[in-house]
Amino acid sequence: MKTAVITFPASNCDRDARMALEKVTGRPAQMIWHRESEIPSDVDFVVIPGGFSYGDYLRCGAMAARSPIVKDLVEKANKGLPVAGFCNGFQILTETGLLPGALLMNQGLNFVCKPQKLRITNTNTRYTSGYGSTQEVVYPIAHHEGNYYADDATLNKLEKNGRVLFKYVDNPNGSARDIAGICNEAGNVFGMMPHPERAVDPLHGGTDGLNFFKSIIESI
Amino acid sequence: MKAIVQIGLKPGVLDPQGRAIARSLTDLGFEEVTAARQGKVIELDIKGEDAASAEQRVNEMCEKLLANTVIESYSVKIES
Numbered sequence: 001m002k003t004a005v006i007t008f009p010a011s012n013c014d015r016d017a018r019m020a021l022e023k024v025t026g027r028p029a030q031m032i033w034h035r036e037s038e039i040p041s042d043v044d045f046v047v048i049p050g051g052f053s054y055g056d057y058l059r060c061g062a063m064a065a066r067s068p069i070v071k072d073l074v075e076k077a078n079k080g081l082p083v084a085g086f087c088n089g090f091q092i093l094t095e096t097g098l099l100p101g102a103l104l105m106n107q108g109l110n111f112v113c114k115p116q117k118l119r120i121t122n123t124n125t126r127y128t129s130g131y132g133s134t135q136e137v138v139y140p141i142a143h144h145e146g147n148y149y150a151d152d153a154t155l156n157k158l159e160k161n162g163r164v165l166f167k168y169v170d171n172p173n174g175s176a177r178d179i180a181g182i183c184n185e186a187g188n189v190f191g192m193m194p195h196p197e198r199a200v201d202p203l204h205g206g207t208d209g210l211n212f213f214k215s216i217i218e219s220i
Numbered sequence: 221m222k223a224i225v226q227i228g229l230k231p232g233v234l235d236p237q238g239r240a241i242a243r244s245l246t247d248l249g250f251e252e253v254t255a256a257r258q259g260k261v262i263e264l265d266i267k268g269e270d271a272a273s274a275e276q277r278v279n280e281m282c283e284k285l286l287a288n289t290v291i292e293s294y295s296v297k298i299e300s
Contacts, residue, residue, distance in 0.1 A: 058285070058286070059288055062285065062288070066284075066285060094290070095288065100290075101290060102288055102290045102291045104229075104233065104234065104236075104291065105236055105237060106236070107234070107236050108236070109236050109237065109240060147234075147236075149233060149234075149290075149291055150290070174234070174236075
């Protein structure tokens with residue numbers, strides 16, 4: 001089992017992601033710098049971490065989504081490589097088109113930073129199977145542009161096909177239909193604004209994120 | 221040549237910043253303001269003389285990077 005984390009200039013959750021992956025797989029994750037052009041072919045799972053890649057210039061995630069390493073990532077994701085993006089990673093995944101929709105500025109205009117309760121809306125997926133009958137989890141959130149938007153047809157399709165995996169309890173940012181986390185049609189690409197990688201140790205204040213990583217790792 | 225690219229949220233996409241601006245303006249006594257939408261303007265300096273082909277290229281730039289067409293619309297003006 002080999003995992004990797006892509007690091008961009010101004011990524012700031014890359015080491016949290018590495019720690020979470022190491023905790024679950026027992027092996028350190030490979031850190032891949034944004035200037036590299038290829039994800040090694042033996043990597044089984046890639047995390048795009050949170051942060052403020054490229055200073056959030058133009059739009060959050062816009063620059064990162066056009067970087068050489070992400071071009072290769074998109075090709076591999078389209079062939080089935082599991083990829084998860086948290087926070088800025090989710091913004092990057094929507095900017096690449098791997099996930100539908102976009103993240104707008106929070107409806108309340110404030111940066112929100114707090115533990116956030118989420119409802120798991122589909123446990124029959126590669127990213128949530130380990131939660132069993134657990135219905136609610138708490139992951140931290142910390143974002144300013146986390147207001148998920150997609151047109152009604154896209155939202156209907158996501159909900160109908162079970163591609164909404166997490167919804168907010170008490171929507172903190174105005175996201176359409178309380179959507180917190182979604183996957184692509186094939187189920188290998190997942191994105192969410194909350195941070196499961198920051199909920200994997202009792203010192204984090206909770207370990208609700210562990211089963212997220214266990215689920216996807218066990219599915220590989 | 222110069223290309224002036226104007227980018228804004230599509231109609232129907234909620235613009236919380238625009239709403240705050242409109243509210244602030246009415247608070248200041250500009251009660252005729254009923255709504256505001258905030259966007260951005262990008263100015264590009266462009267090599268060459270052919271305005272039509274420049275416009276086509278800038279449209280391509282908008283589709284590929286400058287605008288996120290899921291939420292934004294754009295317009296391009298070429299100035300010589």
